[in-house]
Amino acid sequence: MKKVLFLTGAGISAESGIRTFRDGNGLWHEHNIMEVCSDIGFMTNRTKVLNFYDDRRADLADKIPNAAHQMIADLQREFPKSIVNITQNVDDLFEKAGCKKTIHLHGELTKIQCESCGYIKSIGYDAIGDHSICPFCKKEEMRHFVVMFGEQAPEYETLAQMLEETKLLVVIGTSGEVLPVDDFAGEVPYAILNNLEPSDAIEEECFSLVIHKKATEACHEIAQTVRSFLQTEQTKVEQ
Numbered sequence: 001m002k003k004v005l006f007l008t009g010a011g012i013s014a015e016s017g018i019r020t021f022r023d024g025n026g027l028w029h030e031h032n033i034m035e036v037c038s039d040i041g042f043m044t045n046r047t048k049v050l051n052f053y054d055d056r057r058a059d060l061a062d063k064i065p066n067a068a069h070q071m072i073a074d075l076q077r078e079f080p081k082s083i084v085n086i087t088q089n090v091d092d093l094f095e096k097a098g099c100k101k102t103i104h105l106h107g108e109l110t111k112i113q114c115e116s117c118g119y120i121k122s123i124g125y126d127a128i129g130d131h132s133i134c135p136f137c138k139k140e141e142m143r144h145f146v147v148m149f150g151e152q153a154p155e156y157e158t159l160a161q162m163l164e165e166t167k168l169l170v171v172i173g174t175s176g177e178v179l180p181v182d183d184f185a186g187e188v189p190y191a192i193l194n195n196l197e198p199s200d201a202i203e204e205e206c207f208s209l210v211i212h213k214k215a216t217e218a219c220h221e222i223a224q225t226v227r228s229f230l231q232t233e234q235t236k237v238e239q
Protein backbone atom coordinates (compact mmCIF):
# COMPACT_ATOMS: atom_id res chain seq x y z
CA MET A 1 0.00 0.00 0.00
CA LYS A 2 1.21 3.51 -0.85
CA LYS A 3 1.27 5.45 2.39
CA VAL A 4 3.11 8.72 1.88
CA LEU A 5 2.39 10.99 -1.08
CA PHE A 6 4.63 13.97 -1.85
CA LEU A 7 2.91 16.62 -3.99
CA THR A 8 5.16 19.47 -5.01
CA GLY A 9 5.09 22.71 -6.99
CA ALA A 10 7.40 25.39 -8.31
CA GLY A 11 8.47 26.45 -4.78
CA ILE A 12 10.54 23.30 -4.21
CA SER A 13 12.75 24.23 -7.17
CA ALA A 14 12.99 27.95 -6.34
CA GLU A 15 16.17 27.53 -4.28
CA SER A 16 17.77 25.68 -7.19
CA GLY A 17 17.40 28.88 -9.21
CA ILE A 18 14.27 28.00 -11.22
CA ARG A 19 11.81 30.84 -10.94
CA THR A 20 8.24 30.19 -9.77
CA PHE A 21 5.37 31.87 -11.55
CA ARG A 22 3.84 33.84 -8.70
CA ASP A 23 6.73 35.00 -6.54
CA GLY A 24 8.11 38.56 -6.55
CA ASN A 25 10.47 38.10 -9.50
CA GLY A 26 8.37 35.29 -10.96
CA LEU A 27 7.82 34.43 -14.59
CA TRP A 28 4.27 35.87 -14.45
CA HIS A 29 5.74 39.39 -14.34
CA GLU A 30 7.72 38.99 -17.55
CA HIS A 31 5.19 37.15 -19.66
CA ASN A 32 1.52 37.26 -20.44
CA ILE A 33 0.56 33.87 -19.11
CA MET A 34 -2.31 33.31 -21.53
CA GLU A 35 -0.01 34.07 -24.47
CA VAL A 36 2.70 31.56 -23.55
CA CYS A 37 0.99 28.93 -21.38
CA SER A 38 -2.46 28.38 -22.87
CA ASP A 39 -3.92 26.40 -25.75
CA ILE A 40 -5.32 29.60 -27.25
CA GLY A 41 -1.94 31.36 -27.01
CA PHE A 42 -0.36 28.39 -28.78
CA MET A 43 -2.92 28.48 -31.58
CA THR A 44 -2.40 32.24 -31.94
CA ASN A 45 1.41 32.28 -31.98
CA ARG A 46 3.03 28.84 -32.15
CA THR A 47 6.58 30.16 -32.57
CA LYS A 48 6.35 32.41 -29.52
CA VAL A 49 5.23 29.51 -27.32
CA LEU A 50 7.85 27.07 -28.66
CA ASN A 51 10.53 29.74 -28.04
CA PHE A 52 9.25 30.28 -24.49
CA TYR A 53 9.64 26.58 -23.70
CA ASP A 54 13.02 26.45 -25.47
CA ASP A 55 14.19 29.14 -23.03
CA ARG A 56 12.77 27.28 -20.02
CA ARG A 57 14.44 24.03 -21.20
CA ALA A 58 17.84 25.68 -21.81
CA ASP A 59 17.60 27.28 -18.37
CA LEU A 60 17.47 23.81 -16.76
CA ALA A 61 20.83 22.62 -18.08
CA ASP A 62 22.98 23.95 -15.24
CA LYS A 63 20.41 23.67 -12.43
CA ILE A 64 21.05 21.20 -9.64
CA PRO A 65 18.64 19.64 -7.13
CA ASN A 66 18.51 21.03 -3.59
CA ALA A 67 18.15 19.35 -0.20
CA ALA A 68 14.36 19.10 -0.54
CA HIS A 69 14.53 17.15 -3.82
CA GLN A 70 17.27 15.04 -2.26
CA MET A 71 15.13 14.31 0.81
CA ILE A 72 12.40 12.76 -1.38
CA ALA A 73 14.97 10.73 -3.35
CA ASP A 74 16.51 9.45 -0.08
CA LEU A 75 13.12 8.52 1.41
CA GLN A 76 12.17 6.69 -1.81
CA ARG A 77 15.37 4.67 -1.51
CA GLU A 78 14.75 3.96 2.16
CA PHE A 79 11.04 3.08 1.79
CA PRO A 80 10.70 1.96 -1.83
CA LYS A 81 7.14 0.66 -1.51
CA SER A 82 5.70 3.46 0.58
CA ILE A 83 6.68 6.78 -1.04
CA VAL A 84 4.92 8.23 -4.08
CA ASN A 85 6.35 11.36 -5.69
CA ILE A 86 3.98 13.51 -7.74
CA THR A 87 4.91 16.97 -8.98
CA GLN A 88 3.36 19.86 -10.86
CA ASN A 89 6.86 20.81 -11.95
CA VAL A 90 8.12 20.38 -15.47
CA ASP A 91 11.80 20.58 -14.51
CA ASP A 92 14.07 17.53 -14.17
CA LEU A 93 15.45 18.11 -10.67
CA PHE A 94 13.86 15.00 -9.13
CA GLU A 95 15.45 12.90 -11.87
CA LYS A 96 18.79 14.63 -11.26
CA ALA A 97 18.40 13.95 -7.52
CA GLY A 98 18.04 10.22 -8.27
CA CYS A 99 14.31 9.79 -7.60
CA LYS A 100 13.30 6.36 -8.84
CA LYS A 101 9.89 7.39 -10.13
CA THR A 102 8.25 10.79 -10.38
CA ILE A 103 4.82 11.45 -11.85
CA HIS A 104 4.83 14.79 -13.66
CA LEU A 105 1.24 16.05 -13.71
CA HIS A 106 2.00 18.84 -16.16
CA GLY A 107 4.58 17.15 -18.37
CA GLU A 108 8.34 17.46 -18.71
CA LEU A 109 10.43 20.15 -20.36
CA THR A 110 13.12 17.72 -21.50
CA LYS A 111 10.59 15.84 -23.66
CA ILE A 112 8.64 16.77 -26.77
CA GLN A 113 5.57 15.13 -28.29
CA CYS A 114 4.21 14.67 -31.80
CA GLU A 115 0.81 16.33 -32.17
CA SER A 116 -0.06 13.93 -34.93
CA CYS A 117 0.81 10.45 -33.54
CA GLY A 118 1.55 11.17 -29.85
CA TYR A 119 5.16 9.91 -29.97
CA ILE A 120 7.22 11.25 -27.05
CA LYS A 121 10.93 11.97 -27.48
CA SER A 122 13.55 13.07 -24.92
CA ILE A 123 15.68 15.97 -26.18
CA GLY A 124 17.51 17.02 -23.04
CA TYR A 125 18.16 20.76 -23.12
CA ASP A 126 18.08 21.18 -26.92
CA ALA A 127 15.91 23.64 -28.78
CA ILE A 128 12.87 21.98 -30.35
CA GLY A 129 13.89 23.27 -33.80
CA ASP A 130 16.67 20.66 -33.91
CA HIS A 131 14.05 17.92 -33.50
CA SER A 132 11.08 19.25 -35.45
CA ILE A 133 10.36 16.03 -37.41
CA CYS A 134 8.67 13.15 -35.56
CA PRO A 135 11.00 10.11 -35.63
CA PHE A 136 7.94 7.81 -35.75
CA CYS A 137 5.42 9.29 -38.24
CA LYS A 138 7.85 11.72 -39.92
CA LYS A 139 5.45 14.66 -39.69
CA GLU A 140 6.75 18.07 -38.68
CA GLU A 141 4.41 18.38 -35.71
CA MET A 142 6.55 18.13 -32.60
CA ARG A 143 5.65 20.40 -29.66
CA HIS A 144 6.67 20.86 -26.02
CA PHE A 145 5.50 18.04 -23.70
CA VAL A 146 3.91 20.42 -21.20
CA VAL A 147 0.24 20.66 -20.29
CA MET A 148 -0.99 24.22 -20.90
CA PHE A 149 -4.07 26.00 -19.56
CA GLY A 150 -7.09 24.76 -21.50
CA GLU A 151 -5.59 21.30 -22.05
CA GLN A 152 -6.31 17.93 -20.42
CA ALA A 153 -3.87 16.66 -17.80
CA PRO A 154 -4.15 12.85 -18.06
CA GLU A 155 -2.09 12.24 -14.93
CA TYR A 156 -4.74 13.94 -12.73
CA GLU A 157 -6.50 10.57 -12.75
CA THR A 158 -3.37 8.93 -11.33
CA LEU A 159 -3.24 11.59 -8.61
CA ALA A 160 -6.87 10.88 -7.65
CA GLN A 161 -6.13 7.15 -7.40
CA MET A 162 -2.99 7.72 -5.35
CA LEU A 163 -4.84 10.01 -2.93
CA GLU A 164 -7.24 7.18 -2.15
CA GLU A 165 -4.31 5.10 -0.90
CA THR A 166 -2.58 7.93 0.96
CA LYS A 167 -2.23 8.08 4.72
CA LEU A 168 0.19 11.02 4.88
CA LEU A 169 0.17 13.80 2.26
CA VAL A 170 3.16 16.17 2.10
CA VAL A 171 2.61 19.30 -0.01
CA ILE A 172 5.64 21.49 -0.74
CA GLY A 173 6.00 24.75 -2.68
CA THR A 174 2.64 25.30 -4.32
CA SER A 175 0.26 28.26 -4.14
CA GLY A 176 -2.73 25.96 -4.68
CA GLU A 177 -3.91 28.14 -7.58
CA VAL A 178 -3.83 25.23 -10.01
CA LEU A 179 -4.57 22.25 -7.73
CA PRO A 180 -6.93 22.34 -4.69
CA VAL A 181 -4.33 20.98 -2.29
CA ASP A 182 -6.47 21.85 0.76
CA ASP A 183 -9.28 19.64 -0.58
CA PHE A 184 -6.73 16.85 -1.00
CA ALA A 185 -5.60 17.36 2.60
CA GLY A 186 -9.22 16.87 3.69
CA GLU A 187 -9.29 13.47 1.97
CA VAL A 188 -6.38 11.93 3.90
CA PRO A 189 -5.80 11.17 7.60
CA TYR A 190 -2.72 13.38 7.99
CA ALA A 191 -1.32 16.21 5.84
CA ILE A 192 1.69 18.54 5.97
CA LEU A 193 2.05 21.84 4.07
CA ASN A 194 5.32 23.66 3.46
CA ASN A 195 5.24 27.02 1.69
CA LEU A 196 7.09 30.26 2.24
CA GLU A 197 3.90 32.04 3.23
CA PRO A 198 0.10 31.58 3.34
CA SER A 199 -1.71 31.58 0.00
CA ASP A 200 -5.21 32.95 -0.67
CA ALA A 201 -5.98 29.72 -2.49
CA ILE A 202 -5.16 27.40 0.43
CA GLU A 203 -7.17 26.87 3.63
CA GLU A 204 -4.33 25.96 5.91
CA GLU A 205 -6.68 24.62 8.64
CA CYS A 206 -7.14 21.56 6.43
CA PHE A 207 -3.54 20.55 7.18
CA SER A 208 -2.34 18.85 10.36
CA LEU A 209 1.00 20.66 10.20
CA VAL A 210 1.94 23.89 8.37
CA ILE A 211 5.58 24.96 7.97
CA HIS A 212 6.30 28.45 6.61
CA LYS A 213 9.98 28.10 5.78
CA LYS A 214 12.21 27.57 2.79
CA ALA A 215 11.88 23.99 1.58
CA THR A 216 15.60 23.37 2.16
CA GLU A 217 15.11 24.33 5.82
CA ALA A 218 11.79 22.54 6.32
CA CYS A 219 12.93 19.31 4.70
CA HIS A 220 14.78 18.03 7.77
CA GLU A 221 11.65 18.25 9.94
CA ILE A 222 9.56 16.77 7.12
CA ALA A 223 11.94 13.84 6.64
CA GLN A 224 11.93 13.12 10.36
CA THR A 225 8.11 13.18 10.49
CA VAL A 226 7.81 10.88 7.46
CA ARG A 227 10.37 8.44 8.90
CA SER A 228 8.69 8.18 12.29
CA PHE A 229 5.26 7.90 10.61
CA LEU A 230 6.42 5.00 8.44
CA GLN A 231 8.26 3.30 11.29
CA THR A 232 5.09 3.47 13.43
CA GLU A 233 3.06 2.04 10.53
CA GLN A 234 5.62 -0.74 10.17
CA THR A 235 5.38 -1.59 13.89
CA LYS A 236 1.55 -1.75 13.61
CA VAL A 237 1.87 -4.26 10.75
CA GLU A 238 4.33 -6.41 12.73
CA GLN A 239 2.12 -6.53 15.87
Ligand code: NAD
Binds near residue numbers: 011021106
Ligand atom coordinates in the same frame (compact mmCIF):
# COMPACT_ATOMS: atom_id res chain seq x y z
P1 NAD B 1 3.35 28.97 -7.79
O1 NAD B 1 4.40 29.77 -8.49
O2 NAD B 1 1.94 29.31 -8.03
O3 NAD B 1 3.57 29.05 -6.21
C1 NAD B 1 4.83 28.85 -5.63
C2 NAD B 1 4.63 28.52 -4.18
O4 NAD B 1 5.87 28.07 -3.66
C3 NAD B 1 4.18 29.70 -3.33
O5 NAD B 1 3.10 29.30 -2.54
C4 NAD B 1 5.40 30.01 -2.42
O6 NAD B 1 5.04 30.31 -1.09
C5 NAD B 1 6.13 28.71 -2.43
N1 NAD B 1 7.59 28.86 -2.35
C6 NAD B 1 8.39 29.72 -3.04
N2 NAD B 1 9.68 29.53 -2.71
C7 NAD B 1 9.68 28.51 -1.80
C8 NAD B 1 10.71 27.85 -1.08
N3 NAD B 1 12.00 28.18 -1.22
N4 NAD B 1 10.37 26.86 -0.22
C9 NAD B 1 9.05 26.51 -0.05
N5 NAD B 1 8.05 27.11 -0.71
C10 NAD B 1 8.35 28.09 -1.58
O7 NAD B 1 3.64 27.45 -8.14
P2 NAD B 1 2.66 26.24 -8.41
O8 NAD B 1 1.60 26.19 -7.37
O9 NAD B 1 3.54 25.06 -8.63
O10 NAD B 1 1.89 26.59 -9.77
C11 NAD B 1 2.56 27.04 -10.90
C12 NAD B 1 2.40 26.16 -12.13
O11 NAD B 1 3.48 26.51 -12.99
C13 NAD B 1 2.56 24.68 -11.86
O12 NAD B 1 1.47 24.05 -12.42
C14 NAD B 1 3.86 24.25 -12.55
O13 NAD B 1 3.57 23.27 -13.55
C15 NAD B 1 4.33 25.45 -13.32
N6 NAD B 1 5.76 25.85 -13.01
C16 NAD B 1 6.71 24.90 -12.89
C17 NAD B 1 8.02 25.27 -12.59
C18 NAD B 1 9.05 24.17 -12.48
O14 NAD B 1 8.92 23.14 -13.13
N7 NAD B 1 10.08 24.35 -11.65
C19 NAD B 1 8.35 26.61 -12.41
C20 NAD B 1 7.35 27.57 -12.56
C21 NAD B 1 6.04 27.17 -12.84
